[in-house]
Amino acid sequence: MTTLQEIEPKGTVVKKAALVTRVSTDRQARNQEGSLVNQIQRLRQHIDYKTNACGENWTEAGVYELKGISGKNSMRSKEFERLFADIAAGRVNTVLCTALDRICRSVKDFLWFFEFLHDHNAEFVCLKQNYDTTSSQGRLFVTMMMALAEFEREQTSERTRDAVAARSERGLWNGGRLLGYDTDSNKKSTLIPNPAEAAIVNFAFDKYLECGSITETSDALNSRGYRTKSYSSRRDIYHPGERFYVSTVQYLLRNPAYAGKKEINKQSLHKKNAGNKAYRLVDAVWPAIVSPDKFENVQRLMAENGQTNRNAAEPVRHVYVLSQGVLRCGRCGTVMDGRSGTGRLGIKYFYYGCPNKECGMRISAEEIETDVLERIKYLAADGSILEKLTEETNIRLLKQKPELEKQKTGLEKTLEEVVGQANNLLEHWSGMDGQAGSGFVKEKLNNLAKRRTELETGITEVEEALRQVTEQSVDAESVRCTLTNISEIYMQLKPFERRELIGLILKSAEVSEREIILEIYALGGQQVSPESVKQSEKVRLPPIWLPD
Secondary structure (H helix, E strand, O other): OOOOOEEOOOOOEEEEEEEEEEOOOHHHHHOOOOHHHHHHHHHHHHHHHHHHHOOOEEEEEEEEEEOOOOOOOHHHOHHHHHHHHHHHHOOOOEEEEOOHHHOOOOHHHHHHHHHHHHHOOOEEEEOOOOOOOOOHHHHHHHHHHHHHHHHHHHHHHHHHHHHHHHHHHOOOOOOOOOOOEEEOOOOOOOEEEOHHHHHHHHHHHHHHHHHOOHHHHHHHHHHOOOOOOOEEOOOOOEEOOOOOOHHHHHHHHHOHHHHOEEEEOHHHOOOOOOHHHOOEEEEOOOOOOOOHHHHHHHHHHHHHHHHHHHOOOOOOOOOOOOOOOOEEEOOOOOEOEEEEEEOOOOOEEEEEEOOOOOOOOEEEHHHHHHHHHHHHHHHOOOHHHHHHHHHHHHHHHHHHHHHHHHHHHHHHHHHHHHHHHHHHHHHHHHOOOOOOOHHHHHHHHHHHHHHHHHHHHHHHHHHHHHHHHHHOOOOHHHHHHHHHOHHHHHHHOOHHHHHHHHHHHEEEEEEOOOOEEEEEEOOOOOOOOOOOOOOOOEOOOOOOOOOO
């Protein structure tokens, strides 16, 4: 065993003290006159007292600061790893702290720490509590005090967790920054929409619905000059917005806060049998800036793409476009699901089957899907349906105009700010006369010039979109052409787009041995029933990504 205490020629023991300090949060650590400084001051005063007033030989061997480290994790921090190495090497033989809970708040870790000190002949000194660990009574007392410290930590954690959960149940905001919203200075725990940022959020949702790619959506956001939320910290340090990446766009698209919802028990999202801790959504106190339909469409499309990514190595053999509750059995009314099988000759075939064992109806997937497409084409011959399709399509196009105008206003405001920053830098640069900082100013100006180009490009794109919305209109003949050519369009779409196309037009299909009964969405909410098809028909607006 290595003896760490050094004896001077006169026989005086040299106390090589390690000063251990700790604060639990980063905010405390950033305070230049906060707890860390106070702890160091008290520990050094103790060393001076022992040296000057008591005649003992104390020396400061090093300072070990734990910044923003919880008491339950302190023993696994890099500073304690360094402390253990110094104790083992003989550079430290006394550990000095202000209070027991500055070392840790775990009984198990603290007992191990005492064993480590005992094995290396090191001492432990605490200013607030005077402990004698050489006796069994002293070790019992230390264990009890550490158990109380651990209990206090766990109780504080439980109170905080319960308070956050209670606030979440009421739909309150628990802090943080969110693109599209600002915190309400007059009413805490709520958010108020930021019109310029809300336009960015809606553009991201619309772009993803258009392209189905998070990477392409992030590129589109960046190319228009959009950035993440800028903010000023509590120390008044300005943090500018950054470029969008796949992770930030994915978080944005999945965040239900934009639809006016608050998540409860998010950690239990993928857990089964979570009981009262199960994941759920509640109504938030702030208004939505993304419509519920748009948000749900994005979630559905992301889920479809997620399934495709997981099965990317396997070829897509068939897409059951009439699944998800669309196709029903004409015998018993049960929802039919997509199935597949292999014949005696090894040929793979696909069909829809009724899960009701007493019924067991089957129908070829290719046959029923082809018939449904042909019947939709037949509807193009009905003039009353075409009139409603035309009317509602034009209404939907005009609804895009206010959103595009918001985007343009936000881009122009940001461009004005960028130009103002550039002008200020130019004035500052002109008075520097070749100083060392001029290189930094030049780099900053180049970045602002690049940002200005991106913003101007974004404004041009929005203006072009506004022009198209204003000038574009759909007539009955174009809608007739779309429905007439639906089979050709269908074959060119991606798997998820085929299902989306059928879902936008067809509400349900009921199939039996003799007939197919279709129900399609209605634009104006009125029932339209062509005499040539036995059906309860309702027609809804076709998707805007269909050809004009």
